[in-house]
Amino acid sequence: MGKLTFKKEEKLSGEKSIQELFTKGSSFYLSPFKVITLYSNSSVNRVLISVPARTFKKAVDRNKIKRRIREAYRINKEKLTSNKKLLIAYIYTAKVILPSTVIHEKLILTLAQINKGNEEN
Numbered sequence: 001m002g003k004l005t006f007k008k009e010e011k012l013s014g015e016k017s018i019q020e021l022f023t024k025g026s027s028f029y030l031s032p033f034k035v036i037t038l039y040s041n042s043s044v045n046r047v048l049i050s051v052p053a054r055t056f057k058k059a060v061d062r063n064k065i066k067r068r069i070r071e072a073y074r075i076n077k078e079k080l081t082s083n084k085k086l087l088i089a090y091i092y093t094a095k096v097i098l099p100s101t102v103i104h105e106k107l108i109l110t111l112a113q114i115n116k117g118n119e120e121n
Contacts, residue, residue, distance in 0.1 A: 009043075
């Protein structure tokens with residue numbers, strides 16, 4: 001087992017790469033996430049986590065959800081088995097704050113779906 005970290009280079013940032021992900025990427029929906037993926041030439045998988053302010057007015061609530069998603073990804077990122085690196089966007093679509101255990105389970109399912117999509121390509 002490798003280090004369970006979420007380093008700065010794993011965070012997707014930069015307007016160009018985010019714009020490219022949203023315009024050229026393929027997406028699927030697995031409640032409570034809309035997941036958008038795109039192959040990249042970066043050295044690591046890069047992740048963007050988004051929680052809409054329209055749904056959660058308080059920043060405290062948005063940050064709590066993002067923290068839970070980041071933690072679930074950090075622990076389970078080894079389940080991504082593709083040799084190609086990806087840009088991944090997780091958009092939280094639920095209307096309520098789900099418990100950490102539910103977020104962990106659903107994120108594991110999204111990683112399995114991403115792996116399944118990688119095998120087909």
